[in-house]
Amino acid sequence: MKRPTLLVLAAGMASRYGSLKQVDSFGPHGETIIDYSIYDAIRAGFGKVVFIIRKEFEDVMRSKFDEKLKGKIEVDYAFQDFDLTKFGIDKVIERTKPWGTAHAVMSAKDKINEPFCVINADDFYGADAFEKMAKFLNEEVKDSHMALMGFEIGNTMSDYGYVSRGVCEVSPEGNMESVTERTNIYYKGEGENRKIVFNENDVEYDLDPKTRVSMNFWGFTPRIFDICMELFPTFVEENADNPKAEFFIPSIPDYMVKHGLADFKVIPTSSKWFGVTYPEDKPIVQENITALIAQGVYPDKLF
Template sequence: MGKPTLLVLAAGMASRYGSLKQVDGFGPHGETIIDYSIYDAIKAGFGKVVFIIRKEFEDVMRSKFDEKLAGKIEVDYAFQDFDLTKFGVDRVIERSKPWGTAHAVMSAKDKVNEPFCVINADDFYGTDSFEKMAKFLTSEVSDAHMSLMGFEVGKTMSDYGYVSRGVCEVSAAGNMDSVTERTNIYYKGEGTDHKIVYNENDIEYDLDPKTRVSMNFWGFTPKVFDVCLNLFPSFVEENADNPKAEFFIPSIPDYMVKHEMADFKVIPTSSKWFGVTYPEDKPIVQDSISKLISEGAYPEKLF
């Protein structure tokens, strides 16, 4: 197989963060979190990066990435917008934001023809994740066998508010039985009562800290685009009057598993994920990156 592609979800508006965190600086020379992901991806053997963005972000993103990545990795852009006709929807639906992460992935369908990895722009995943995913995408992946990185939910939390995670059920063989997007996971209690819970329909449920979750770090083939295009029109019709409805990535693998179209290997990692959801997360991320640099995991200046 040839080199895989890295698909970076960078179209979000970061409402809880308060600014465009995709291009915010966290490293000692203003490096973004995306910079560290791309650095790891290049080392792991990825051949191209495609940024999925809103059209109005294009100039800012190009000024941040085009020049410094020239000659290091191929760079391209795809745009997530409100034009649904290209996805088989023949009417206009008024919304304040696009239709979610799987809608974003579909926006890159004309840019990717090889196995690819999907990540969030504002999540720091670490070298181990990219090395394991690159190996999978170059030696193991097929239309019937795809993957996700499985993080322990207890190593992905924020101390400052709720988070969204794709909660996985994992088989004895290490494959995903199901994945459910939980959009309201948070810490509750103090001391010995301190625990992780998620809220659904105003009911709280406990969540084991070692539960494997998806951090939107998926290993796909272009077959996924076909499945998305098949499911999206009916999703839109069913949710046309719900401005908060989102077509999430985990619903696609979940559908494929339940309909025996593919299995998804859960690639385990004990790495501690970190990212920025709230402004208070920024100094924690900066300190974490500084520590990794001091340990020799990254050079002080990436590019």
């Protein structure tokens, strides 16, 4: 059986972070967050990594990853851009950024023919998540049965501003009933009164800290590309005049579940996610990585 592939979403411009965080250094020897994800993926048995990037990032990404990963895992690149013709859409729409995370996944459709896992480049997920996803992709996955890693929202927050999360409704059997992208989740209040809320249309709603959320850690088969290709033209048509509209990954599994095309297992993890949305997050990530090295979870030098 062919080993699963890791698809890394690394095309974002990091507007809130202020620099190209995909290649920023967090480990003691200049390791990026992606390095730790790839290290965990290799240990879990993944056979290939595909980076989704913008074409102008290619030289930087290759200089950062190609040599260090040579002989350890197969490496490939796919490009997210503004060309809609490769998705069967014969029109030009002016935008300042591409069409979102599901559009990024679609951009790898010619690079992947096996079960695969999607992750964000700037999120640190931990070894447990990769081990559980690799097991699922090797033993359970099929076109009608896919998965997401379900983190507790309370383990995924930033102290420095709002975050975006796919908020899940989970059935008693452990399957996703729905997932809704919430783009404005933040802490409100101080001390014992601090709570997690999200804002929609200027109304605040509370979120239980144990609510399961997607951190864009998905387990798919290539069937997902077909569904994206079916839905994307309509999305573009409906949002041609909305430069902020994004074709998010969670909308695809949500559609598949609601139309009986597949179920999605929510693989629970109690791991504490950490990532870099804001510059102030960086020292916290570095402290966490230093602690994990001290505990022997990672070697001092990865590659």
